[in-house]
Amino acid sequence: MRYALLMHYREPGEGELSEEMMREAQNAFDAYAKALRQAGVLLSADVLTPSMVTTTVSRPDGDLRVQDGPFAESKEALAGVFLVDVPDLDAAIGWAERCPGAQWGAVEIRPVATSFLDGAWTR
Template sequence: MRYTILLHYPEATPESLGEEAWAEGERAFSAYAATLHAAGVLVGAEVLQPSTSTTTLRTVDGALQVQDGPFADTKEQLGGTFVVDVPDLDAALEHARQAPNIGWGAVEVRPGALYTVDGVWTPNA
């Protein structure tokens, strides 16, 4: 079953965090990805650009609205995702608890409902 591990944490830059701390974070996330890959569960992963590069779309009264920036006004932002294919929620939670940002942000685990391969939707089971 596929689960998405969503990583939420306060946004930082190399300047605000410090070059050494930034480099350590990059090493930690690379090691986490390598661990998931070695376990044979990693489907894909993405580190997202800062929320300032976000564009949010919604329809209000039938009209499309385009907003620069994220919809949510919060100190923590979605910083990246890992998609894993594991037998059950317990296995997903075990992998999620190893996410480097667990000490400074939230780690959300959400099961997928459907996924697509080559344009064909498949139930996540």
């Protein structure tokens, strides 16, 4: 079963993280991604840019609205996504527990309902 591991945590302010702290975090995520890959469960992984560069598109009344910045004001932001294919929720919880992002915030585990793979929608 495919699960999205969605990392949510407070975005650090400008200059709040030292180069050493950034290197440690990058090394932790590198080791985590390599462990997922070695286990054969990693489908993709993406780290997102800070939310201040977000553009939100909506059409609530049929008219296009483009908004700079995130849609919702929140102390925590979506920081990245790991897409994994594991046997069940317990396995997804095991991997989320090991995610470095869990140290700074929360890792939301969401089952994938439908996927577009090889040109077709699948469940």
